[in-house]
Amino acid sequence: MVEMELSSDVDAVIENIGQLPPDVFAETCHEILLHLQGKSSAVDLVKNCHRFQIAGVNLDWKSVQDIIRLLSFNFRSAAKSKLTPELLITKLSKASCKWSKPALQVVHLLWIENGSLVQTHQETQAMLSIGQLVDIQWKLGMAVSSDTCRSLNSPYITILMKIADTYGEISYKSFEMTVLQFQNFFKQFKEMASVLETV
Known part of the structure; x- marks a missing residue:
């Protein structure tokens, strides 16, 4: 520790x-x-x-x-x-x-x-030894300019997760994903929710 x-x-x-x-x-x-x-x-x-x-x-x-x-x-x-x-x-x-x-x-x-x-x-x-998901937020964005990226004008999703660790400290984790990745992510969350309802 x-x-x-x-x-x-x-x-x-x-x-x-x-x-x-x-x-x-x-x-x-x-x-x-x-x-x-x-x-x-x-x-x-x-x-x-x-x-x-x-x-x-x-x-x-x-x-x-x-x-x-x-x-x-x-x-x-x-x-x-x-x-x-x-x-x-x-x-x-x-x-x-x-x-x-x-x-x-x-x-x-x-x-x-x-x-x-x-x-x-x-x-x-x-x-x-796991934390607890307190909140999750997402927003849709569009890349319009970049020095390194060639595929502009493609939408992306930004996810922000608020997590309380086992000691009670709050931390934030953020990441980006494509729309297709987000749809898969959402589908997996729905599946977890339906499984948890049966418990």
Whole structure:
């Protein structure tokens, strides 16, 4: 697994967590745990920024993203190591002395309620190791000029896919295809949809 990428050091992120009221922190943790259980496709950064601002804690987007990444990383690591709530709190406390007692109590309570569900889902995800298609968009275009292409004035389709990976990070993939390729692509999607309706 790639090490967690934080814009600042871990202690600074934990100090930002300490600014959050326990109920707001619990809501964010709960949203992350739902994602790690496969019950939501991703953790909504905008929603969390707004939630923090309403609570009077003004953090920039990167700071909020760092909080989400740190918590996701720790919950995923705890699930992988099958940590009990007590061991998770011990591990967090040893990693940094900046954790506030209310924050640790929230983590402890939520891990009691959700730990085994996260462990089960993470084990399944590890076996599958696939993302989730969140959205797909397409548009028709026409090539009218090019320095290298000889077949101009032929239509093409541009596809944009929004994908949530197993860690909840959203990424976009785009590609182009001919109309014939797109028709085949569409036909395969229809076939998958009809098979899924029978399941």
